[in-house]
Amino acid sequence: MSTLSQVYTQHPLKVHYIIPLDFDSVVTVPDSHAWPISDGFESNDWLSIPTIDLKDPDAVKLIALLSSNYQKLKALRSPGGATGYGLARISSFFNKFMWHEGFTIMGSPLDHAKELWPNDYQKFWQVHALPCTRNDDIMEDGQKKMEELATTLMHKILEYLAVSEEEMKWLGSPEVASTALQLNSYPLCPDPNRAMGLAPHTDTSLFTILHQRISGLQIFKEGVGWGLVHPITGALVVNVGDLLHILSNARFPSVLHRVVMKETKQRFSVAFFYSPPVDFNLAPLGLSSGQIPLYHSVSVAEYVGRKAKDLNKALASIRI
Numbered sequence: 001m002s003t004l005s006q007v008y009t010q011h012p013l014k015v016h017y018i019i020p021l022d023f024d025s026v027v028t029v030p031d032s033h034a035w036p037i038s039d040g041f042e043s044n045d046w047l048s049i050p051t052i053d054l055k056d057p058d059a060v061k062l063i064a065l066l067s068s069n070y071q072k073l074k075a076l077r078s079p080g081g082a083t084g085y086g087l088a089r090i091s092s093f094f095n096k097f098m099w100h101e102g103f104t105i106m107g108s109p110l111d112h113a114k115e116l117w118p119n120d121y122q123k124f125w126q127v128h129a130l131p132c133t134r135n136d137d138i139m140e141d142g143q144k145k146m147e148e149l150a151t152t153l154m155h156k157i158l159e160y161l162a163v164s165e166e167e168m169k170w171l172g173s174p175e176v177a178s179t180a181l182q183l184n185s186y187p188l189c190p191d192p193n194r195a196m197g198l199a200p201h202t203d204t205s206l207f208t209i210l211h212q213r214i215s216g217l218q219i220f221k222e223g224v225g226w227g228l229v230h231p232i233t234g235a236l237v238v239n240v241g242d243l244l245h246i247l248s249n250a251r252f253p254s255v256l257h258r259v260v261m262k263e264t265k266q267r268f269s270v271a272f273f274y275s276p277p278v279d280f281n282l283a284p285l286g287l288s289s290g291q292i293p294l295y296h297s298v299s300v301a302e303y304v305g306r307k308a309k310d311l312n313k314a315l316a317s318i319r320i
């Protein structure tokens with residue numbers, strides 16, 4: 001069975017859409033990164049988001065990103081690769097670049113580090129992991145916790161949707177769910193109102209669990225427009241992705257979101273993408289009699305391919 005990483009490998013990106021700007025060396029926003037002023041850029045309105053207390057404020061351990069550019073380029077994603085340092089995959093769909101750099105991890109973070117820095121991966125963790133507990137395990141622990149949290153959440157969502165666990169066999173074994181960890185960095189920007197942190201998109205996952213400490217994340221609410229999602233200490237943001245949109249027959253619509261450059265300091269976020277195994281076929285489930293499915297059945301791998309081809313038309317392309 002192929003992995004999520006192998007599926008993305010089949011949709012390579014041009015190098016141009018991988019290498020981020022050297023944010024440390026610029027004093028003005030270059031034209032390549034200057035976005036037309038958009039509605040809601042200056043908005044300081046907070047949206048009200050339902051919050052769930054999961055009794056575990058420590059579920060995520062935030063890790064600082066790699067610091068020097070030299071180290072960063074050593075970790076650059078290859079054109080055919082899915083993991084490593086670089087621009088967001090969606091970059092090629094926009095004619096301006098974003099004020100963003102990220103690091104994508106699929107599978108074990110420790111294996112990933114060993115692969116990148118066979119001789120000094122330990123040094124990497126010691127230098128860059130938060131100065132607490134065992135540096136070696138910090139990412140692995142965090143990832144395991146996230147997997148547990150995602151599984152718990154998924155069970156509850158299925159219960160609500162009246163989808164039998166039989167139909168989601170993969171859920172019993174967390175190791176076969178496709179997961180990815182994305183470390184996002186939004187460097188200090190000399191002119192925040194002209195730059196875009198992360199352009200509007202919906203995630204491809206069932207849902208994404210996001211940790212943010214500084215504001216900047218906005219979601220688009222029908223009839224309201226763009227509004228900020230307030231960071232709450234000890235709480236995580238859950239963004240519904242396209243795959244849950246399909247599975248739930250749009251009862252959980254995927255959330256259009258973006259990141260604006262609000263603050264005058266660097267912003268970090270950590271996103272955990274949770275999806276079924278790549279060969280799993282998704283279709284609207286748990287429909288009561290009389291309800292018609294709105295989407296054709298699609299495998300996770302095929303849907304990833306549709307998004308890679310046309311970001312904003314993928315969902316519409318499988319609409320019945």
Ligand SMILES: C=C1C[C@]23C[C@H]1CC[C@H]2[C@@]12CCC[C@@](C)(C(=O)O1)[C@H]2[C@@H]3C(=O)O
Pocket residue numbers: 004088089090091104179180182201202203204205273307
């Ligand atoms: C498992 C995932 C989910 C990915 C692709 C792959 C790894 C990186 C994720 C992101 C992270 C940044 C936004 C996004 C839109 C992007 O460009 O890369 C995400 C995308 C998706 O949700 O489609």
Ligand SMILES: O=C(O)CCC(=O)C(=O)O
Pocket residue numbers: 182184198203208210212216217257258259268269271
């Ligand atoms: O940085 C954020 O708050 C959002 C990140 C995001 O949307 C993503 O990684 O998909």
Ligand SMILES: [Fe+2]
Pocket residue numbers: 201202203208257
């Ligand atoms: Fe996202």
